[in-house]
Amino acid sequence: MVKLFLVSMLNNVCDLLPKFAGDLHGKRVAYIPTASNVERGHQTMVRSETKLLVNRLGMQVNVLDVATASTAAIKAGLQAADVIYISGGNTFYLLQELRRTGADQLLVNEVNAGKLYIGESAGAAIAAPDIGYLSLMDSTKKAPDLPNYHALKLVDFYVLPHYLSFPFKRKSQQIFAKYSTKLPLKTISNHGVVMVNNDIVTITEK
Incomplete structure (x- = not known):
């Protein structure tokens, strides 16, 4: 069973999560904030997202930055978790660090084994086959060691987060115009979620 909860902003739709995945109170979540390492306000984001997970969802949080953790620590953290949550930031930097450490395949193995995956913004886009379509939204220069964009x-689709929403209204329009006839895009606003339950895919906008 594969269960994915792909969002632009988790804070806006977190009330839908228990309805999709069941009661998460007391569940252990491996929270990966790596994508925001290269963005302004990284520490503020980590604090606010940790607070969201603990106070609103009642989860036990293990912050797991794949840019600094060892491969052994990443493997142990992912295996110990009930839920994996990758938050937003630069998608290309995130992919670079996931692949550099081998966390990408470790993560895929856990999700394919049935572990709930929550992906926010970059974390949602990274679930796609490739992230090259987001180069109009995120800077590829922040991932100088990334040889290709295979995700x-x-x-088998491509989430376009923040569609027609702040702060990416114009850029999301440009991406849609360029790729909507080339890729199976699934657009979500800042209040949207793509829910994947095996072969069933549902898009909800609040």
Whole structure:
């Protein structure tokens, strides 16, 4: 069973998560904030997202930065978790660090074994077969060691987060115009979620 909860902003739709995945109170979540390492406000984001997971969802949080953790620590952290949550930031930097450490395949193995995956913004886009379509939204220069844009392939479609939403209204329009006839895009606003339950894919906008 594969269960994915792909969002632009988890804070806006977290009330839908228990309805999709069941009661998460007391569940252990491996929270991967790596994508925001190269963005402004990284520490503020980590604090606010940790607070969301603990206070609103009642989860036990293990912050797991794949840019600094060892491969052994990443493997142990992912295996110990009930849920994996990758938050937003630069998608290309995130992919670079996932692949550099081998966390990409470790993560895929856990999700394919049935572990709930929550992907926010970059974390949602990384589930696609490839992330090259996001180069109009995220800077590829922040991932100088990334040889190609092949991603996790957890799904066969491409999530376009923040569609027609702040702060990416114009850029998301440009991406849609360029790729909507080339790729199976699934657009979600800042209040949207793509829910994947095996072969059933549902898109909800609040």
